[in-house]
Amino acid sequence: MKKEANKKIMETDLYEPIYNYLISQGYIVHSEVKNCDITAIKGKELVVIEMKLRFNVTLLMQAVQRQKAADSVYVAILKPKGGAFSKGWDDMCHLLKRLELGLITVSFNGKKPMMEIVFHPMEYKRKKNNNIRKAIIREINGRYMDYNIGGSTRRKLMTAYRENSIHIACCLEKFGQLSPKQLKELGTGEKTQSILSKNFYGWFNRVSVGKYELQESAKEALKNYHELAEHYRKQIKNIDISEFNSKA
Template sequence: MPIQTETELYAPIKHFFEQRGYTVRGEVKHCDLVAIRGEEPPVIVELKKSFNIPLLVQGIERLKLTQEVYVAFELPNKGKAPQRLQWEDIRRLCRMLGLGVLTVQFYKRKQPTVDLVCEPTPYQLRPNKRASGKLVTEFHERSGDYNVGGSSKQKLMTAYREKSLHCAYLMQQLGPLSPRQLRELTSNMNVSSLLQQNYYRWFIRQSRGIYHLTPSGEKALADYSHVTHVFQTPIIHAP
């Protein structure tokens, strides 16, 4: 039974890596799935409904970030290799490109299974350390996994959006606050820049150095209540 969208691949592949001790996040810096285990380099998985050239190109692009890159797609009917190829052809091709391959088989009455076709092999293109560092930072600054890998044309929960929501939540609970107070409550050293840029238009300056919520900010807190629950810890009222 062919899948309808590539997002259906996300859950079984996430489970596959979590079973191996990884923490997994979806849609991190345009990567469909990122998995990190301890201090190891990040693993990136790109998802497509079927094996095709755009999937390979996407995988090659991710090699700029890490050497641990997989491409993943649904196992074709009856387990045959796609594009009238042999599985050994696909292994050889992806190994030459430095990519690993994962397939997902779906069933009517039981959970999907993930098969490791081949592991990534070293590729001559070295990852961009700066870009890779940004990927890892974005991963660790998110409090949880709020996106489904493979999503498109949807608002994504980024670390920046989370930080903005944290400030909005505190203002909702405590009233107007200064950047200094927010810095102490959130441990975000860049909170002044966040308030001044006001990218989402959630904040308004009530007086010099004092900010409060706009109606858009109130609406965002309601829209993202599934995220703001992580902020609901005992709050010490700001001086």
């Protein structure tokens, strides 16, 4: 079944190549049985395939419903341009595997449609990514409060890095020029030297080897984080600067 270049592909066009493959594997195939797009039986095995041109939530819901009755359930979609390199492909495959669903793709680029079983349904064995887990926990531990709103986009988020920078800025604001060692003794943490050296926000100025001061622009920036800045100002309010003057 060769598709004309400018002819729109319909969901029903996916049926024939899938049907032909299942027949070649010895299945008895029927379509639209009890709302199932394709059913295939071999012996006591019942396979159900749900079709959509594109991967979407409706397809997932239909496929998961079919798992109540079928031994194996696949979703079949039109193969996206770029295949495994297309946007969202890895996330889609991960979700399908997590739901123990198989994936079939159909393409119409050649002389005849090509059907591919990308993977079969299989039991999902959950694996934790310890690196990502540790990174999340580090970020949580590095924040004083939750200043963000879940679901936010297109706005500056409060990260542990930004909060750490605000802490350093408040110390320099109060005490003037300080070394990374002095700042760490004030509780600014192990990343102090890196934050000062990279100066990502442009808040700090190195006045000499191992000495930093606060830029005027940072004093304005702190006004945008008033609540958090006040928290750190209170922390250092009663510290005597003379204790640090002799420390490099």
